[in-house]
Amino acid sequence: MTKKKPLVVVTRRLPDVIETRMAELFDVRLNHDDAPMRQADLIEAVKTADVLVPTITDVIDSAVLAQAGPQLRLIANFGAGVDHIDVQQALARGVTVTNTPGVLTEDTADMTMALILAVARRIAEGARVVPDDEWTGWSPTWMLGRRITGKRLGIVGMGRIGQALARRARAFGLSIHYHNRRRVSAATEQALEATYWESLDQMLARMDIISVNCPHTPATYHLLSARRLKLLKPSAIIVNTARGEIIDETAMSRMLEANELSGAGLDVFEHAPAVNPRLLKLARANKVVLLPHLGSATIESRHDMGEKVILNIQTFMDGHRPPDRILPSML
Structure with missing residues (x-):
């Protein structure tokens, strides 16, 4: 049968x-x-x-x-x-x-690194200038971004994707730091040259770039709350390729509007597919880079x-x- x-x-x-x-x-x-x-x-x-x-x-x-x-x-x-x-x-x-x-680890880590570069070096903004016929030629002081080599990257969530990002970031000369629910093995820390921070608050206050790579659970909802976001340096940038709910988007948007953060690169949104109108306005003002959940899209x-x-x-x-x-x- x-x-x-x-x-x-x-x-x-x-x-x-x-x-x-x-x-x-x-x-x-x-x-x-x-x-x-x-x-x-x-x-x-x-x-x-x-x-x-x-x-x-x-x-x-x-x-x-x-x-x-x-x-x-x-x-x-x-x-x-x-x-x-x-x-x-x-x-x-x-x-x-x-x-x-x-199976989506490497692709998501690629996109995270791409967003770090896009925000720091104003790539999305620059890519619009030429087709919009706004480029009049090279200038030594025009559209200056930030060098990432030598900067501190704080990874929130050192699982598969966080570790894959760390491997890429080391090649770009970034100093690797992380906060995780559980500390990774000494061998992994040594291989990634990564510094563990038991206190998320203390790590956030000292980083130049923050990448969110942890899963969304009840415990991580608004993990980057309004209070925690205020700990970041005004020159810091945030990248999120995990889940939008992990960041308090409204608080982050207010800080970006007030120049209390340097920029953000987001592939996920708190109420996707709806996008916060404040973020859309910031994207038009070239203060954030927004992508339509492309992290694993290969x-x-x-x-x-x-x-x-x-x-x-x-x-x-x-x-x-x-x-x-x-x-x-x-x-």
């Missing part, structure tokens, strides 16, 4: 090669028009699916999970962050949650993420522990 294929509902459009492979392996329902699902759509999906494959745009909260049918056994997230999923509620209902860690990353989703589903359906299972202790 042929084993019944699990019904897998995919909430967003994935790379063609991944969707084709899923169609071969599973009874799959795809989202061909790529429109983000409404809550009602997600509820209908969990009522019938054996496996749900959501993305960051899908809020899988207790209201959605309460409507899940008994056949829903796995939420195989397409992405590393799971702050849009009520993991505790899912596990309480016997639903396993997986993610796709590791062809290679999206393919690797899809392959991880497929592996997690296959392993789970074969009765084994999926390799990227999320546990409450990890959050």
